[in-house]
Amino acid sequence: MNGTAEARRVIVGVDGSDSSRYALEWSANEAQLRGLGLHIVTAVEAGESDGPFGGLIASYSEAEESPQVKDAQALLDYAAGWIGRLYPEVDARTRLILRRPVDALLEVAGEPGAAAIVVGSRGRGSLASAFAGSVGVELAAHAPIPVVVLPKKHEAVRGARARIVVGVDGSESGMRAAEFAFAQADTRGIDLIAVCAWQPITAFAMTMGPLPAEVFDEESIATSARETLEAAIADLRARYPRVRVDAREVRAHPVVALLETATPADLIVVGSRGRGGFGGLLLGSVSQSVLHGAHGPVAVVH
Known part of the structure; x- marks a missing residue:
């Protein structure tokens, strides 16, 4: 892989849902086909505390020990390991961002080398369920790069x-x-x-x-x-x-x-x-x- 290809990456937002796993697999395949890297991203919104600086305190001091952040990091580790087994030739990196999920993906999308953003159409639970539904619309409206939205039910397309x-x-x-x-x-x-x-x-x-x-x-x-x-x-x-x-x-x-x-x-x-x-x-x-x-x-x- 040449230097230019290594600098460019497909971004995928994950939250552990079925459509998120499909988005992850689709993104890795896309990266492999195009000779690109893969940037696996999840997000946790910072908690709120009392006072004008409560959000900052929760973001940078308390967030690392929060169950949400630990779950998010475990999800990223699992996703990276899974892609490493399925697509060992793809350079996959992970990133956890303490922001609203749409803002997190837009932040990464604006960085040099971002080629496309991929998300699932439906999320789950409280971890990063905002990678779902209207998020694809919001990303498509604001992202400077192509946005790909994957459906929840994909089993029917196999074969x-x-x-x-x-x-x-x-x-x-x-x-x-x-x-x-x-x-x-x-x-x-x-x-x-x-x-x-x-x-x-x-x-x-x-x-x-x-x-x-x-x-x-x-x-x-x-x-x-x-x-x-x-x-x-x-x-x-x-x-x-x-x-x-x-x-x-x-x-x-x-x-x-x-x-x-x-x-x-x-x-x-x-x-x-x-x-x-x-x-x-x-x-x-x-x-x-x-x-x-x-x-x-x-x-x-x-």
Whole structure:
């Protein structure tokens, strides 16, 4: 492994839940495939004491002896040992951070060499259960690197052939998502499905004022979607000639198109904000809905 590869790492948040273990295994496999290291992170929120400096006292003096911190360290030791047995060639390091779990992962994500963050979709108990549910959404909204969220139930995907499913809409975020998806498909040697969804103009559009007749022509809308899709992936096809691409323009809402195309074995890749997103929103409605509705892993790319 060269110096550049050693400096870059996949970050994974763990809390001992089923989806957390799946996230850990997925992250280690990703690190192995890409020649990266692995940074296993867990977090414990500092306790509160009386007085204006109580939190600091609990954080730095009492925290090391607290049952929560001891449990967290034991979890990290177990996780590192497990990955060492499954992926002995992966350089795995651990880190316990006394912060809110989302803030802990964002802290590590902002450090040099961070390649991606991986978390489970559901946590457990009191240890670091905030690596769950809405945490994936919050991370995807704020992290400067791709965020991958893994589902709780993953047993059903064993033995199934995985693919990459990426949503394409011509936006800058969508273009970066497509590039990430092509790179994943190339590294893993699996097929890629590029989806561009479109919907017909409905009656409510009349409230916008007079519209040209062609916007009501579904064939024209479908043709525009195909052109958007092909234009978005043309350069990527040339850069990744080994990737087999199935380009699909689909008459459906983007969320429906992606969720119905993907199986639990597939990695869905979306941009953080699509072409129709509002600039003030940190995470678009499509990416949020896909994160909540997917039965397999989802990557959100800024």
